[in-house]
Amino acid sequence: KNQVEQSPQSLIILEGKNCTLQCNYTVSPFSNLRWYKQDTGRGPVSLTIMTFSENTKSNGRYTATLDADTKQSSLHITASQLSDSASYICVVSRPAVGGSQGNLIFGKGTKLSVKP
Amino acid sequence: ETGVTQSPTHLIKTRGQQVTLRCSSQSGHNTVSWYQQALGQGPQFIFQYYREEENGRGNFPPRFSGLQFPNYSSELNVNALELDDSALYLCASSRDRDITEAFFGQGTRLTVV
Numbered sequence: 428k429n430q431v432e433q434s435p436q437s438l439i440i441l442e443g444k445n446c447t448l449q450c451n452y453t454v455s456p457f458s459n460l461r462w463y464k465q466d467t468g469r470g471p472v473s474l475t476i477m478t479f480s481e482n483t484k485s486n487g488r489y490t491a492t493l494d495a496d497t498k499q500s501s502l503h504i505t506a507s508q509l510s511d512s513a514s515y516i517c518v519v520s521r522p523a524v525g526g527s528q529g530n531l532i533f534g535k536g537t538k539l540s541v542k543p
Numbered sequence: 544e545t546g547v548t549q550s551p552t553h554l555i556k557t558r559g560q561q562v563t564l565r566c567s568s569q570s571g572h573n574t575v576s577w578y579q580q581a582l583g584q585g586p587q588f589i590f591q592y593y594r595e596e597e598n599g600r601g602n603f604p605p606r607f608s609g610l611q612f613p614n615y616s617s618e619l620n621v622n623a624l625e626l627d628d629s630a631l632y633l634c635a636s637s638r639d640r641d642i643t644e645a646f647f648g649q650g651t652r653l654t655v656v
């Protein structure tokens with residue numbers, strides 16, 4: 428079954444600290460993996476996109492890693508800020524194969540709270 | 544800024560009513576996908592429209608229907624609203640049914656009372 432599991436479910440850290448969020452997936456075939464930041468009640472905003480051949484990708488203070496062999500990804504946030512408080516969602520894309528449609532498999536997200 | 548806009552941003556409806564949500568796709572995109580996101584959950588795929596035709600559907604009842612217009616904007620219609628329909632509704636636009644490169648709108652928060 429195609430699934431994306433994220434951990435932890437929620438996390439509280441102090442401003443200025445680093446944190447790492449985890450994503451494990453069992454999606455096949457695999458097209459790419461995205462990390463999204465979603466503020467409460469708002470649409471997801473893409474942070475990073477990685478294909479099968481990419482191991483790491485950075486976007487400012489956000490660094491994502493991908494191990495396609497173990498089907499694991501992580502999102503590392505450095506020097507956290509209050510504005511980083513949001514849900515972080517891992518999304519794996521399945522390409523269209525034969526007559527079947529490609530689709531996105533979403534994790535349930537990690538809710539991050541950054542406290543002063 | 545993704546270039547995908549949804550309206551309205553918030554909406555309150557009564558059980559049994561009907562609702563229409565709208566999505567304008569990003570310039571150059573001809574595919575719109577709709578998702579329902581319940582509180583604390585990941586988005587669930589409702590359906591996708593490509594060049595004005597439905598191109599795939601998730602596990603949602605027929606009272607969830609949609610349209611896509613010649614300019615590739617799209618509507619999501621929900622009839623006979625139920626309390627469980629309360630959710631954030633997201634649309635994502637992409638090119639040529641390639642969902643792997645989709646960009647999301649800001650969502651419409653629907654509350655059914």
